[in-house]
Amino acid sequence: MRKLENLSIKKNNVLKGSVYLNNNKKNIDKDEYMILHMSHNLSYKYALEKESKVNLLKKFKSKFKKYREDWNLQPERCIQEKSLGAQMKNQKIIPLCVDIEIASICDLACPFCYREFIVTPDKIIDEKLCYDLIDQAADMGVPSMKFNWRGEPLLNPKIYDYINYAKKKGIIETIINTNATNLTESNSKRLINSGLDLMIYSFDGGTKKTYEKMRPGRFSQNSFEKVYNNIKNFKRTRDELGSKFPFTKIQMILTKDTINEVNEFVNNFGDIVDNVSVNQYTERGGDIKDLNEEEKEKYNKILKENNFPENTPYMKDIEGNIKIATGREPCKQPFQRLLVTYEGKVAMCCYDWGASHPVGYTNEKAFNNSKDYNDIVKNIENNKKGFELLKDAKLSVEHNKPEKKINNLNEIWTGTEIDKVRAKHIDNKGNDISICSKCSFKDVYKWKN
Template sequence: MKKISSFLTLIKIYFSYILKVKKCSYLPFRLWIETSSRCNLACRLCVNKDIAKEFKGDMDFTLYKKIIDEAGGSVFDVNLFHRGEPLLNTSIIKMIEYANSKNIKTRIHTNGVLLNKELSIKLVNSGLDLISFSFDGYTRETYEKNRIGAGFEKTLNNIVEFLKIKKETGSKKPFTVVQVMEFDEELSRATFEKQKKNFIKNFENLPLDKLVIRTPHNWGGLLEVEGVRKINKSRDKLIPCTFPWYSLTIFYDGKAYLCPQDFGGEIPLGNLNKQSLSDIFNNQGKIRG
C-alpha cells in the first residue's frame, strides 16, 4: 500500500513541477532532518567548520517526534543528517526506530569515527534502511590530510567491524555504502590504482552493498580550497530545481529551509516549533512561481 501511495505522490510531484503549481496537495516526499549540526571533525572540504558555535546543537526528540507524527503516512523517507555528524545525537537510535514505526524509511550519512561494537549492533538492529560512510582517500596520508581529527586505521576498522556485525546477524539492512573522495594527487596512475585496489580489499567477503567514488568540489563557491574543482556557473541552459515540490530541509532547531545545500539558512520557510509541516511546505508560492 505504501509503495502505491508513494508512486501516486511521485506522479503528483512530477505534474506539480511541470505546471509550477504554487500550492501542493501533498506533503514532501523526502525530508532532510538535521539530527545534529555539530561535528567531531574539521574536514578540509566541509562547510561545517565555518558554522558559528551558537548555531550548533542537537535536535530534541520531542520536536523530532512532532515532525515524524505529521509526516507519517505521507513522507517516503528521511535523511537523518545534514550539516553535522548524526551519531553525536544520543537519541539517534530512538529516532530511527520511531520513524520506522511510522513506516518511513531512514538513512544516515556518517564519518564513522564514533562507531563501536555496541553502537554498530544497535544500528544494524534499529531497522535503519541505509547507512553511508564518508571516507576521503585510499591511504592514511590522504585521509588524515583531509579528515582533520580522524585516524585512518581506526575509522576503517570501525567500518569493517560494522560490516562484520551485519554479516553475523544475516541482516540485509541497512543497505551499506562507502563513499570515497578521489583527489588529484601527484601519483602515477599505476600507483593510484594499486592504492585503490588495496583499499577495496578491506571489504572482501563483507556485505558492502555499494562503493561510490566522488571527486571534490567547492559546494557552489562556499569553499575556497586549492586543487578543488569549481562549479561551472556559465551554463547554456539552467533547469529549474525540483526541491520546492518534493522535499524540505529542517535544521536541528526546527527552522525549515528550501534546499539541503542551503547550509547558511539563507532561504527560511518557517519553524516547526510553531507551524505544521503542511503549512511550511506550502509557504513557497513565490519560489514555486
C-alpha cells in the same frame, strides 16, 4: 592519473554528473535490494502486528516503488505543470523525504566542508521537537526520513530511538550519513536493531595519509585504521545478526588529493560495503585554484570561444575533463523534500548550509536562537580546543525573513515562502534567489565540454 581498472564509470540517473563510479564486483542496486528484502523492513514487521498479512507485503513494495519513481517524476511534473502549494495540496503531493538534523555537532573538521566557512552550532535536537516532526511527517504520509544534515548523527545518543519510532510510524526508508568514527560494535548493533534502512559512509581517500588529511579530528586525532575497522566490523555484525538492513553505501569526494586513489578506495571497501561510489566535488564558480596550468588554459579557452563571462561555474570530472556551465536547470529539491534544522528552522534545501533562506519555523527557538551561533564565534575567537581549524568560519547572512510564526510541516510545505522559491525555479529564474545563485549542486547547471 592511474587507469581505472575493473570499474564502471557512468552517470547516475538521479545525480547525473555528480556520481561517477560503482564497484563492478558487486554493483548492488539499492532500490532493487530494498524491494527484494521488503519482508525484513521493520515498518513492514510493525504493520504485521496490526494488519492482515494478505497483500501487505505487496502494498509495501508498491509504496516503495512509487516513492522512488516519484523522486524525479514528481518535481518534473510540478515544474512542467507550474504546480505550487495550493495545487500540490489539492493533488495530495507530499514531501518524499523529510530531513531532520538531529545533531549539528561534528567531531571532524574536514577542509572541504562548509563548517570551515559558515558558523555551525554544536548542538543536538530537542527530543520533543524531533518526535513531533516524525509525527507530522508520518501524518502527511512521507515515505522516507533522513536523520542528519550538517553534523554527525551518531553524536546524538537518541538516534536509535528516533529511527525506531519512525519505523513504528510507517516511514518506509530511514537514512543516515555518517563518518563512522563512533560506529562501535555496540552502536552497530543498536543501529541494526533500530530498523535503519540505509547508511551512507563518508570516507575520503584510499590511503591513511590522504584520509587523515581530508578528515582531521576536531577534538582528538582521527584514525584511518579505526574508522576502516569500524566499517569492516559493521558488515560482520550485520551478518552475524542475520539482518538485511541497513543497506550500506560508501562515497568519496573527488578532489586533487583523492583523484589518484580511486582504485585503492574501491579495493578497500568493495567487499565490505554494498555500494561504492565517487562523488564530484562541488567546487563552483570562478575559483580555479584547484586547476593546473593546462586546465586553466582550457577553461579560459572555452570561455573565450563561447563568449562566457569570467567566473562561469566549472566542473572537473573523474577523467580530468573540464565542463563549463551554460545555464541553469530548475531545482527539484523544493518539490521533493523538506529539511528541518536542530532548532526547528525549515531550510530551503540541503545546500543552504547556514539555513539563511528559511521557508518556515516549527519551533519558537528557530527564530530566537542567536546565542547558539554567537557561542561558536566566541569559541573560535578564543581558539578553544576543537575550534582551531574553524578560524575562517563566519556567521551566515540572512537572506529571507518569514513571519515569526510556528507552523507544522504540512503548512510550510504548502505555504507562501517555499512557493516563492518554487515559482522562481519554475520560471527558470533561480538566480534571482541569492542562495540559489551561489548553489554548489552540480545538477542544477547545464554543462558543456
